[in-house]
Amino acid sequence: MIQMFKELFKGKYDGNSPATLLPVGSLTDGKNVRKVGELGGWKTRKGNTLHHTTQISARAIDALIQYTHPRNGDYHFFAQMNSLIYKATNNPIATGTTFGTSVGVVSGTTPVFWDVIREHLFLGDGEGGPLVWGGDSPFCSGFLAKFDIGGSGADTYVDFTRKTTDNRTDTYATLHDDADDELYVCSPEPAKGINFDLGSVVNAKSVTATVKAWRAGAWAELTVADDTKxxxxxxxxxxxxxxxxxxxxxxxxxxxxxxxxxxxxxxxxxxxxxxxxxxxxxxxxxxxxxxxxxxxxxxxxxxxxxxxxxxxxTLAQDGNMTWTEGADEMKVLEGYMGYWYQITLDAALTSAVRVRKCQVQFDMTRMTNKWNGVYEWIGACRLYDGTEYQDYTGKVTNESTSVYMDIGAEGISSFVYVKAAEPITGIGFGITAGYENALNAQIDLIEYWDGDSWNNAGTFDDGTYDGTDSSFVHSGTVVWDASGKIVERRTFDWDSIPGYWYRVSWDATLTDEVRIWGINYIPFPEELAPTDGCIDFKGRNLTWGDSEYPNRLRFSAKDRPDCFCGTDSGYTEQMGNMDPILTVRKFHNELLVWKKNEVYLLEGYSPETFGSLRVSTTVGIASPQTAHVVETGSPTMHRNEPLSIAIWQEVDGIYALDGRKPRKVSMPIDDYFNPEKANAIDATEIRNRQAFLDKNNNEYHLLLGGGELVYNYLTDEWYPSWERYEDITCGLLLRGTNDRWYNYAGLGDGYVVRLEDGLVDKDTSNTSQNIAASIKTRVISTIQDKSPTNKMTFRKNWIEAKALASGSLVTKIYPDLASSGTTLATPQAMSLVRSGYSLAQPGLETSQEGINCFQLEYLSDGLDFEIHSMLYQLDARGELSVV
Known part of the structure; x- marks a missing residue:
């Protein structure tokens, strides 16, 4: 009896289950294809184009990075390889001959984890503290004008930081027309230039600017090219x-x-x-x-x-003042810690010159830890009057001027001792109004305890000084350079809690009554330990990879991603045992934290509310670079509500998590993770895989040594494996300069390519290579939805496919699960050419007699083929197949 069957290709691919058990419309094998749409059909994947035609270096690309300054729109594209980071000359989707040049900074040999936090790019490479870059022209972190108000030289600071960094056109710093005025610009890292965006009033007088950097404890003049002239x-x-x-x-x-x-x-x-x-x-x-x-x-x-x-x-037009970067040092001015640059003028400017925007230039570099501008209260205070130590801790730490420490009439044998919870670089004194020092007595020495003796902290800026002959004349901060100074914690007989101790002395007897109502300090930020990664969370920079606390995240101060000191920064609670945190990803309003054998969810809004929830005790992550979060929703995680999910690779497969519990989603490709199978990923490579997302096609791509495993997270299905002409080592979903989503990938031999572009793969010689694609059906018998039953004769086969201008498909039949297929070509290969129509319905005649079941395979070489269904004719004999 002759029967006709139509099979729609609306099933899924399953390379793990027996082919005889797969439902109608399923695939058991194939190559280089993806679903046409959510309802089914299969089509050839897209090809790639070279981003550049000249090799960067004969090394594999480790990572790709894309950074856009949130307010400047400053766009940059990077490739990490062989311990270097290269900045692209041409930004996606533009192409060029060469990729670009090294930014000069040495990164690690493992792929970096990176994020844009506030306005800067932060990268963790495991070799040192975070790398940081702000683009071509990040905003300055401080802009001060020191005006000559009294007529005897610059004496009054005016803080224009907000007005020169708010990116508005109607706010600006207004400069005076006094040759003695000074300008101070702060950069978060050692700078090589300052950019001025001037307002409607510019300078028209003959003036030359001199720029100096703070080096070795003094202002050092720079050789400057001034484009504002x-x-x-x-x-x-x-x-x-x-x-x-x-x-x-x-x-x-x-x-x-x-x-x-x-x-x-x-x-x-x-x-x-x-x-x-x-x-x-x-x-x-x-x-x-x-x-x-x-x-x-x-x-x-x-x-x-x-x-x-x-x-x-000078300052006659928008422009830059640039110089060669040098050994600049951090300094504190008016509550801002950073790299300060002084600008002086040899003559008076035009009156009311306006600086609308001030930006700086600095190379990608290791981030220097900084103070966030918030003073911390000291931990203890003692006054030594030459005879005994008197405890004033409670009186100088309660913010009330009615209680105080009186240092009046104290002389050269007296000291004020202060204890801090961390090394410091400044001590702030609150002097009660009406009880200031009026005698010729100045602070002459700041000392710190180095473990066996008191040591001179060196030169300092005395903020309590009147500029003539007296200290403690008004409230102020005494600041010194604490870099390179080894300070050790200690105790005293009268203070058993260890801390960092400092003492202050003066060179003459003070006025009879000098009241200090408060003492606080500026913490000196320690150099950060090597960092594996950085991520933005609630306005803070969270890092992992700390060797001292590998199972904790370290967080910066609020809105200060470069400040890891003071009471607003610190560490989260420990997460499990001392196994290190391997990677972190943003998930809803929380963070997902992966370890080798565990997964945690970090919640909270502040250090006081940060807390972790363990969501898995048996599933961890094998390859940290495979963790990604998709926010288009997954219908399989919660039936009534499509949810965002995290996807990652473990040793035994691919897992997805909706915040509740992990679920393994890789059973159709389990042979890549089961060590008993021939296709299993080698044990030496199972922990260094990478993955990327394709947002346009709703896909998760896991990169193997010689191909890709592709998962459609929207339909919860895997595709047959992909093989590219050139192996991909890393991938990145990015927005191009036209604001559209694109996928870029790094190759194993020093090239970067744009994926999903064209119908061919480009090799490293920029030669087109055809994409060989195929699909192989489930096992088919005379009863369409059952396992093999009656013997039969397979007579004819038709397909429904997209019509093309040229090309044909090769069809193979695999009778009774034969290990190799037989090519069908009667009367000829299936031509997809049908002029004037969008649908082609070619067919074949054959005579495969006495078979129990069969599979069909459709192959193309270099075609943009798209197949929707097949129709086949069987002649059932009515006899059971008995073995």
Whole structure:
């Protein structure tokens, strides 16, 4: 009896279960295909294009990174390989000949974990503290103007930080027209430039800026290229003298000694030597000289050959002041810790110059730990009066001016001792109004305990000093450079709790009554231990990989991702035993934390509320770089509500988690994880796999040594394995410069490619290589949804597929689970060509007699094929197959 059957390819792929047990529409094998849509069908995967055609280096790409500054829109693309990080010349989706250049920083040899926290890119590589970069022009972290208010030099700080970093056009710093004023710009890391975005009022006077960096405890002048300079409007030269040096007459020139005049336009014989830049020597307001000997020249004729003269003006236009980065040191100014740069001027600016935006430039570097600007209360205080130690801890730590420590009349044998919970770099003294020191007595020494003796902390800035001869004149902070100083904790007979101790002395007897109502300190940030990764959580930078506390996350201060000191930073509670945390991912409003054998959920909003919930005690993670979170929802995790899930690779398979419990989702590809199977991932590679997400196709890609395992997390199904012409070592889902989602991948031999682009794979020579794709059906018998029953004859086969302009499919039959297939070609291979139509329905005739069951395989080479269903004709004999 002849029967016709139609089978829609709407089932799933299962390479693990017996092919005879798979439901209708399922696949048991295949290569390089994905589902056409949620309702079924199979099609060839897309190819790739080279991002660059010249090899970076003969090494595998370890990781890809994409960073966009949230407010500047500053876009960058990086590749990590062979301990270096390379910055792309062409940003996706643009291509080029070369990838780019090394940023010069040494990273680890393991793939970095990275995140954008507030506005900076942070990377953990396990080799040192976090790497940090802010793009081409991150905002400065401090902008101060020190104005000459009293007429005797710069004496009053005005903080313009907010106005120069709020990215608004209607707020700005307004500068004064005083040559004694100073500007201070703070960079979070050692800088190589400052960018000024000026407002509607710019400088028009002849002024030159000098920039200095804080180095070795002093301001050091830098050699600067100043792009904020612009030439003033040229004026005609009034006169030139025949003299040595040449005298120039320019009524009301407004220049000062040593500035540069730019002379141009002179064509008269001899006098052309003056064209160009000339350093001037000031004579008076209407004349100056230039160092050119014109005594042998003919008389200058201004009426017939006037020439022009102008001068360079700093802060006259938007631009940069740049220099070569050096050994800069951190400094504290007005509550800001960072790398400060001083700008002084040799003359007064135009009145009310506006600085709308101030940005800095620094290379990718190891992050320096900093103070967040919040003073901490000391742990203990003693006054030594030359005879005994008096305890004033309670009186200087309660924020009330009515209780205090009186150091009045204390002399050169007295000390104020303070204890801190951490090394410090400054001590703040609150002086009660009306009870200040009025005598010539100054703080002369800050000392710290190094384990066996008191040591001089070195030079310091005394914020309690009146600028003349007295300390403790007003409230202020005494700040010193604590770098390189070894401070050890100790106890005293009268204080049994260990702490870091410091003492302060002065050089003469103080006024009879000097009241200190409060003492606090500036913590000195310690260098961070090697960090494996960084992640943003509730406005904090959370890191993992700490060798001292491997089972805890370390968190920064709120909104200060580079501050890991003070009471607002610290460590979370321990998570399980001392096995290290391997990776962390954002999940809803919490963090998922993976260890080797456990998974935790970190919750909370602040250090006081941070807490962990263990969600798995037997499932951990094998390959940290395979953990990803998808937020399009998964219908299998909760029947009534599509939820976000985390996906990762364990030793025994792929797991998904919706926040409740992990579920293994890899049974259809279990042969890659079962060590009894030939396809099992080698034990040496099971813990160093990588994975990436394809958001456009709802896919999770697990990278193997010679291919990919692809999981559609929206439909909860796996695809037959993918094989690319060039092996992928890492992948990244990113937004291109056009704001669309794209997938990029690193290859094993130093190239980066764009995936899902074109119909062919490009090899490293940029040669097109066809994509060989195939699908292999389940085992089919005469009763469509049953296992093999009656013997039969397979006669005809048709398919429904997308029509193409050219090309055909090869069809193979595997009777009775034969190990190799027989190619069917009667009357010919299935042509997919059907001009004027979108659907092709080619067929084949054959005669496969006396078989119990069969499988069909459809193969293409280089075709963009898309198959929806098949139709086949059977002649059932009506006899059972009995073995």
């Amino acid at each position: 612009a030439n003033a409007t040229p004026v005609a030269i009034e006169d030139l003298s025949v003299a040595n040096p040449c005298v120039v007459t320019w009524t009301g020139h407004g220049m000062v000694n040593g500035q540069t005049a730019v002379i141009a336009g002179i064509t008269q014989a001899d006098w052309t030597a003056l064209n160009g830049d000339n350093v001037i020597t000031y004579i008076d307001a209407n004349s100056f000289s230039v160092a050119v000997d014109t005594s042998g020249f003919a008389a200058y004729v201004p009426g017939t050959d006037p020439g022009t003269i102008t001068f360079a003006v």
